[in-house]
Structures are given as C-alpha cells and as structure tokens.
Amino acid sequence: MFPGATTDREAASYVVVGAPLDATTTFQPGTRFGPDRVRRFAETYDDYDPRTESRFSALGVHDAGDVRPWDDVPAYLDHLAAELRSVAYDDAVPLLVGGEHTVTYAGVETVDPDVLVVCDAHLDLREAYDGNPWNHACVTRRCLDDLGVDRAVIVGARTGSEAEWNRAADADVEVVAPEDAREWLDALGDGSAGDADDRPFAADESVYCSVDIDGLDPAYAPGTGTMEPFGLDPREVRDLVRAVAPRADGFDVVEVNDRDDGQAAALAGKLLREFAHSHASAVAEGRTGGSE
Template sequence: MFPGATTDREAASYVVVGAPLDATTTFRPGTRFGPDRVRRFAETYDDYDRRTDSRFSALGVGDAGDVRPWDDAEAYLDHLAAELRSVTYDDAVPLLLGGEHTVTYAGVDAVDPDLLVVCDAHLDLREAYDGTPWNHACVTRRCLDDLGVDRAVIVGARTGSEAEWDRADGPDVTVVPPADARAWIDALADDGVSEESVYCSVDIDALDPAYAPGTGTPEPFGLDPREVRDLVRAVAPSADGFDVVEVNDRDDGQAAALAGKLLREFVFAHGDGR
C-alpha cells in the first residue's frame, strides 16, 4: 500500500493503481519493480504538508494494488483502462504508478482529456518501434492519433528521431525544452490551464539522470526536481488523472523517492485547489 493511502477504495477521492508493465523497455529493464519500489521509498515521508496545511492520510487516498500485466501489451492496456475508468466512474482521480510509459495510454483512455501534459526526456512520437506501435517510445503518438487528445505539451524533451521532430511540428504538439522549462512552468502557475480536462504524466527520465538514475533510458541535460515539482503543482488543480512512470530498480532509490514525492505533491495540490 502507498503510505497514507488508507481510505477504502469505494470511499476514496484518489486511487493509486500500480501497472508494473515491463514489456517493451529498450535499454535497461526493471519497470516491473517500479510500483512496489515507489511505495517502499515513500514510507519515510511525513504525513503532514506544511505548504497546504494538510495531511496526506486525510485527503481520501486509497490504494487498489497492482493490475498484473501479461505478454499482450495491447490487451493489457485495454484491461488497465477499464480498471482506471471504474475509478473515474466513482468520481475519484486515478493515480497510476508505472511500469513503462506505455501504461499512460490506459490512463488517458480512462480520463479522456483535452490536454496531455507530459514530462519526458523523449518525444515518444514514433509511429512504431521494434516492430510494434505499443512500444513505450510511441505512447504520446498513440494518445494523440488513437485516443483523440486535442493537444500534447512535452516538457523536458531533448531527444527524438527526425520523424518524431517532424511530428512535433504539428499544431497539436508543443515541445518545451529543458532550457525553457522554468519560464513555461512559471507562466502556467500564474495563468493556470485553460483546457477543460487535463491528464498529467511524469516519465521519471525527464529529470536529469543525476537526480533519477533508476530509469530505463537515461538522457543527460534534463530537468531538476523542483521544476518537475512545480509543474505538477501547477497542473494538478485542473487534472483528472496523473501518473509517474519508468522507475526501475537500477539505483539506490533516488528515482523511486522522487516519484513518490511527486505523487504526493499532485494530491496535495489537487486537494488544495478543489
């Protein structure tokens, strides 16, 4: 159980769901350990949050456990989306713990947002990779092209294929490189989010690997933790779903500790903004 997620599933305002998918990782596997690892490294965090003057355990968070994956990624995503959709039907906010970034497809499918805000080192706009459109390198493309998301903002992106950069030039994609992230986040915090429905996804590799080495495809020159924290705080009041993904077991807990803290920051900011 995620620490402090003590509310019964039926009464919860937020529901943590683990999705330990590790099917298409292209470099260092281990995302199957991500959900449990995030829960474990969140155990030391204080329940009380000074900034919002609230307690995590009092905000109605429940933990539904993990949705165990199998070899057919497409079928698994359909099943995971149904599980997450049941959370939204209960007027609760799904909090998805990955697992590889592919699981974001299920979260977006369940929430059906107008805007997808993604923190990611990679564009993830490939049509297919390693012979499949369900690779984690394709997830933002799938959300735009298959699920009808109106617009995606990819914050922290610093690498992609030539074809991906061409796709990113489309009117439905905005790329905010690391050098511009602070100004974009500050403007978002001042002006808010205009779209009616938002889904927020944090790929932990958006952060510089100096801060979060435990991820499958680390990419230098990334975001710092405060930038990602402030983005989550700014987006949360308008968001109907959240995930943090791509944490693996290849470090001493730095990535998992950040992921758990970001999930808590989302809940504190969302609860404070209601």
C-alpha cells in the first residue's frame, strides 16, 4: 500500500493504481518492479505537508493495488482503462504508477483531456518502434493520433528520431527543452487564480499530467530504462506538477525500475504526493480548472 493511502475505496477522492507493465522496454528492463518500489521508498515521508498545511493521510487517498499485466499490450491497456474508468466514475482522480510509459495511454483514454502535459526525455512520437505501434516510444503519438488529444506539451524532451522532430513541429505539439523549462514554468505560474490568464492553457481546457522519470537528469533518477543526460532537475519537475495539478483530471508517474538505490522511486513517490496535495488544495480553494 502506498503510505498514507488509507481511505476506503468508496470514500476516496484519489485512487492509486499500479500498472507494472514491462513489455516493450528497449534498454534496461525492470519497470515491472516500479509500483512496489515507489511504495517502498515513500515509506519515510512525513505525513504533513507544510506548504499546503495538509496531511496526505487526510486527502482521501486509496491504494487499489496493481493491475497485473500480460503480454498482449493492447488488451492489457483496455483492461487497465476499464479499471481507471471505475475510479473516474466515482468522481475520484486516478493516480497511476508505472510500469513503462505505454500505460499512460490508458490514463489518457480514461480522462479524455484536451491537453497532455508530459515530462519526458524522449518525444515518444514514433508511429512504431521495431514495427510495434504499442512500444513505449510511441505513447504520445498514440494519444494524439488515436485518442484525439488536442495538444501535447512535452517538457524536458532532448532526443528523438528525425521523423519525431518533424512530427513535433506540427501545431498540436509543443516541446519545452530542458534549458527553457524554468521560463515555461514561470509563465505557467503556481496554479493560483491570479495566474490563470497567463498560463499556456485556455480556461476551459482539461489536462492530464504524465511524468516519465527519465525526464529528470539521470544524475537524479538513474533507475530508469533509457537514461538521457542533460535533463531536468527535481525542483523543476516538482514545480511543474504543482502548477499543472489544479488543472489536471489524472496523473501518472512511470518508467521507474530497480536499477538504482531508490533515487528514481523516491522522486516518483514524492511527485505523486505533490500532485495530490496541490490538487486537493486547489479543490478546497475552488480554483480547479478544465473539466472540474
């Protein structure tokens, strides 16, 4: 169980769902261990959050456990989306813990956002990888082309194929390079009402937030499948999550594996908590956006 996620399912405002899919990892496998590892390395975190003056255990979080995968990725994603829809139908926010980045497809299908905000080292805009359109290198492309997401904002991207960079030049994709992330975050604001007119989302746009842990520099999160140097620092990703959370109807953190001493998992667990604290604070203050 994710520490502090003690609310009964029927009363929950947030539901943690583990998706330990590890089917298409292209370099270092191990994302099947991600959800359990994130739970383990979140055990030391204090319950109280001084910024929002709230306790994680009082936010109404439930841990529904893992949705165990099998080798038919499209069928698994359909099943995972059905599990997540049961969360959304109960007016709770799904907090998905991967697993490889492909599981984001199920979260986006559930929430049906206008905008997908992704923290990622990779563009993930391939039509297929080694002939497989369900490879984790294709997930943002699948969300745009197959699920009808209006726009994807990829923060921290610093690598991709030539075809991916060409796709990223289309009007429905915005790429924020690591060196431009702080300026973009400053424009995004902190999620407060006074920033609403300046943020790069329309007032009526709904958002899904996905954090691929490899968006961070591997110095901070080496426990991931495909490390890419020159990435984001933890505070930048924390601030992204804090700012996007009030607008978001769903969240995931993915691509954590067991190839480090817990750095990536510790960050993932903290980011999940940051999302929940920030979203709950916005709900309490009546400043959520999008479809809320």
